[in-house]
Amino acid sequence: MKLNCGYRLDIVVEKAIILELKSCDKIEAIHRAQLLTYLKISGLSLGLLLNFNVPIMRDGIVRIVNKFVE
Numbered sequence: 072m073k074l075n076c077g078y079r080l081d082i083v084v085e086k087a088i089i090l091e092l093k094s095c096d097k098i099e100a101i102h103r104a105q106l107l108t109y110l111k112i113s114g115l116s117l118g119l120l121l122n123f124n125v126p127i128m129r130d131g132i133v134r135i136v137n138k139f140v141e
Contacts, residue, residue, distance in 0.1 A: 078108070078109060078112065080109055080113070083113075083115075086115075087115065087116075087117065088115070088117045088118065088119065089106065089109050089110060089113065089115055089117070089118040089119070090118070090119050090121060091105065091106045091109070091118060091119070091120050091121065092121050092123065093120060093121065093122045093123070093124070094122065094123045094124045095122060095124055096124065097122070098120055098122055098131075098133050102120055102133075103120065103133065103135060106118045106120055106135050107135055107137065110135065110137035111137055111139065115137065116136060116137045117134070117135075117136055117137070118134075118135045118136075118137070119132060119133070119134055119135070120132070120133040120135065
């Protein structure tokens with residue numbers, strides 16, 4: 072999916088879920104805001120932030136829902 076506003080989505084699954092991949096010490100508010108922006112621009116409702124810099128992967132997953140999908 073190409074967005075004409077300079078943003079780059081990491082992965083879009085089945086035109087339904089955006090996966091934003093990170094490798095950082097912890098997920099910051101700016102990462103959540105970035106994914107929410109991608110959701111709003113694309114019109115999708117669900118996104119996952121995946122932080123690969125954690126010992127247990129389930130601790131590195133954050134689910135973001137865009138409540139403003141039409």
